[in-house]
Amino acid sequence: MSKPLILVSNDDGIEAKGVHALIDRLVKFGDVVCVCPDGPQSGQSMAITVNSPLRINRLDDYHGAKMYSVNGTPVDCVKIAMHCIVERKPDLMVSGINHGSNAAVNVVYSGTMGAALEACACKVSAIGFSLTTHDPDADFSGCLPFVDKIVGDVLENGLREGVCLNVNIPYCQPAPTEMRFTKAARGKWTDEYKVYLDPNGNPFYWLTGRFVNDEPDNRDTDEWLLAHGIVSVVPTALDRTALVE
Amino acid sequence: MSKPLILVSNDDGIEAKGVHALIDRLVKFGDVVCVCPDGPQSGQSMAITVNSPLRINRLDDYHGAKMYSVNGTPVDCVKIAMHCIVERKPDLMVSGINHGSNAAVNVVYSGTMGAALEACACKVSAIGFSLTTHDPDADFSGCLPFVDKIVGDVLENGLREGVCLNVNIPYCQPAPTEMRFTKAARGKWTDEYKVYLDPNGNPFYWLTGRFVNDEPDNRDTDEWLLAHGIVSVVPTALDRTALVE
Numbered sequence: 001m002s003k004p005l006i007l008v009s010n011d012d013g014i015e016a017k018g019v020h021a022l023i024d025r026l027v028k029f030g031d032v033v034c035v036c037p038d039g040p041q042s043g044q045s046m047a048i049t050v051n052s053p054l055r056i057n058r059l060d061d062y063h064g065a066k067m068y069s070v071n072g073t074p075v076d077c078v079k080i081a082m083h084c085i086v087e088r089k090p091d092l093m094v095s096g097i098n099h100g101s102n103a104a105v106n107v108v109y110s111g112t113m114g115a116a117l118e119a120c121a122c123k124v125s126a127i128g129f130s131l132t133t134h135d136p137d138a139d140f141s142g143c144l145p146f147v148d149k150i151v152g153d154v155l156e157n158g159l160r161e162g163v164c165l166n167v168n169i170p171y172c173q174p175a176p177t178e179m180r181f182t183k184a185a186r187g188k189w190t191d192e193y194k195v196y197l198d199p200n201g202n203p204f205y206w207l208t209g210r211f212v213n214d215e216p217d218n219r220d221t222d223e224w225l226l227a228h229g230i231v232s233v234v235p236t237a238l239d240r241t242a243l244v245e
Numbered sequence: 246m247s248k249p250l251i252l253v254s255n256d257d258g259i260e261a262k263g264v265h266a267l268i269d270r271l272v273k274f275g276d277v278v279c280v281c282p283d284g285p286q287s288g289q290s291m292a293i294t295v296n297s298p299l300r301i302n303r304l305d306d307y308h309g310a311k312m313y314s315v316n317g318t319p320v321d322c323v324k325i326a327m328h329c330i331v332e333r334k335p336d337l338m339v340s341g342i343n344h345g346s347n348a349a350v351n352v353v354y355s356g357t358m359g360a361a362l363e364a365c366a367c368k369v370s371a372i373g374f375s376l377t378t379h380d381p382d383a384d385f386s387g388c389l390p391f392v393d394k395i396v397g398d399v400l401e402n403g404l405r406e407g408v409c410l411n412v413n414i415p416y417c418q419p420a421p422t423e424m425r426f427t428k429a430a431r432g433k434w435t436d437e438y439k440v441y442l443d444p445n446g447n448p449f450y451w452l453t454g455r456f457v458n459d460e461p462d463n464r465d466t467d468e469w470l471l472a473h474g475i476v477s478v479v480p481t482a483l484d485r486t487a488l489v490e
Contacts, residue, residue: 043293043294046290047289047290047292047318047354050288051287055448055449076452079437080438080450083437084450108366121353121433160487183486186407188367192327202300204299204300205298205329207294207295234486235487240352240481241482242408
């Protein structure tokens with residue numbers, strides 16, 4: 001039997017530490033093809049490039065994984081990988097490990113989860129992993145037991161069609177030992193722009209802000225789990241149709 | 246009592262015909278503030294601009310509406326409007342009228358619906374309208390009775406928090422007379438890239454493709470309704486948590 005084919009992408013770009021930490025772990029599960037943006041693409045959600053051409057750049061292999069970069073978004077990477085790079089349908093798509101949380105409403109803006117959701121659209125089981133620090137030199141070792149456990153489970157059992165997993169791992173000491181399925185906390189971003197004046201006195205605006213959790217005491221939310229050192233796993237749907245209550 | 250405040254955006258840019266057709270209709274319902282991208286932003290989903298500054302450009306009023314353009318995505322437009330332009334929380338946000346369908350899986354890539362979903366994130370009732378033709382000079386008159394009906398209803402009754410409406414209007418003769426609530430059809434895009442060779446013989450790739458409907462005979466889908474000349478209204482959720490079945 002041939003080894004599983006695992007497609008990897010991210011939104012921090014092909015040079016990010018997180019994707020290398022992920023590949024180090026995935027190569028023992030199967031053949032890895034990694035197709036990442038050629039630079040940072042955080043906050044790209046499920047954006048696609050419709051009005052300009054894409055290039056595929058083949059790079060040196062990394063620990064046995066085939067490595068490519070694309071001058072597009074995370075979703076572009078998955079689409080072009082599926083259509084123009086991999087020779088058969090992947091058994092699994094894994095996105096990340098993201099530098100920064102994709103819990104709560106952040107999932108909808110996340111390029112990491114955009115890539116995973118695009119794999120859903122291609123009917124490939126998908127998992128997005130995120131570590132709750134933006135430090136580019138973060139220590140990803142606390143993630144790795146959870147990568148092993150979840151990747152192993154999904155390769156064995158698959159996922160419901162149209163649903164991927166949004167896994168957030170708290171960056172804490174001691175490293176997390178527990179994980180739970182849960183749902184995205186309700187909340188919103190506030191104070192979102194810092195205003196500057198350019199040398200001519202004209203204003204410009206830069207996105208910033210802070211997340212306000214609407215339900216900080218709800219133990220059945222990703223934010224609560226992460227605040228308590230527990231890995232959160234949120235089943236995340238491609239289809240946005242709101243069921244009628 | 247003050248008039249309702251209606252925030253408008255789109256993804257085709259401030260010069261698109263569709264947003265002007267929409268404003269023409271909305272000014273009779275309330276005070277309209279329109280904040281659109283300064284150029285086309287189709288396929289931008291819920292992308293946000295995190296690594297570069299934004300500018301707000303005040304334009305001449307249009308039929309009594311205050312008009313602004315922003316050098317960002319549709320979601321950027323809604324965020325910056327909420328934080329830096331409108332003086333009170335809008336009673337309603339309306340996105341579109343998009344030049345092209347946002348039915349089925351297209352909703353997840355749509356900048357038009359990205360803007361509406363961002364309004365959801367800001368806890369503002371929101372509606373996205375799309376006409377099923379990409380013709381920049383399309384005749385939007387068939388949309389207008391449905392804009393009137395749905396905008397009037399939502400201003401009166403509001404929407405469930407976290408849910409907006411994805412309204413697709415078939416471009417057909419005779420103009421549609423019926424609309425129904427429904428769900429997004431399942432399906433996927435295929436044959437997605439056209440491959441070219443540049444003058445140096447190196448390949449580049451351009452997104453294209455066609456949508457394949459997985460359930461063409463299912464009458465309870467947006468694609469079926471649109472194919473039969475009926476306006477589709479899909480309640481669309483911000484939260485992507487997949488309920489456990």
